[in-house]
Amino acid sequence: MKTSVIISSLVAISLTQGWAYAQVYDLPEPGGGASITPAQVLPFDMSDVQYAGSLRLGRMSRKEEGTQYRVLLEPVARLQKMDLRMAFGKARVREAWLVTESGNRIEISKYRATGVLEASTLYSSENFSLNENIKEVQLLGEAFSDDAEIIVTAVSENVLPKLTLWKAPVEVNASATSSYEMDRSVQAQPTAVRQGNCVNGFCIGDVVIYMRNRGKLVEINRDGRVVLIQRGIRKIVKTSQLQRPLIAPYTY
Structure with a gap:
């Protein structure tokens, strides 16, 4: 009985060592295997x-x-x-x-x-x-x-x-x-003073800033308010709520 237990223990130890050797053998060599190339950062053209x-x-x-x-x-x-x-x-x-x-x-x-x-x-x-x-x-x-x-x-x-x-x-x-x-x-600043296609200095086709986002002025209402397209949405606002973009690309 003791002999059987000793033989079983030796077999288990032998298998464990073989598995460990296999794990060591399967590890990639230092410096080998796939390498990761960092993404190239392109400089911003000012x-x-x-x-x-x-x-x-x-x-x-x-x-x-x-x-x-x-x-x-x-x-x-x-x-x-x-x-x-x-x-x-x-x-x-x-x-x-x-x-x-x-x-x-x-x-x-x-x-x-x-x-x-x-x-x-x-x-x-x-x-x-x-x-x-x-x-x-x-x-x-x-x-x-x-x-x-x-x-x-x-x-x-x-x-x-x-x-x-x-x-x-x-x-x-x-x-x-x-x-x-x-x-x-x-x-x-005059209130709703219209001259041709302009009102209070803002003209149809102007690029303007409304609520910190750019939009394009497309229409002037009779009450002096203007219609602008902003992110595909039509909005009716007062010219006092508009600003002109100051940082380019510089366009009207």
């Missing part, structure tokens, strides 16, 4: 990013010789182009200049005698190739209606500029004075 700051130039002067308006940029920015959009009424730009951080003045050639700009007209400048930051944009403009209002937009490649408007009447070819009175009329 060359397509643009920043746009806008300002409403309201209650423009109808002075025949033109009135000079100074648009100050803070912080200074390297501009790629300028856009002018007539929100209301009619006006024209006689000339426009960029003022660099060092004080040099560079003429915006496409804004030399633009002709009469009408409501909802978008007028873009040439593309700038500048190696210096811009601190100011000077416009010599003349209104042809009492409600003339232009939206001035500066498009930058390196920073989001905040535009502040200062203005003072300046005779043509006369040197600008050193003191300027701030035009607080920029802050005044």
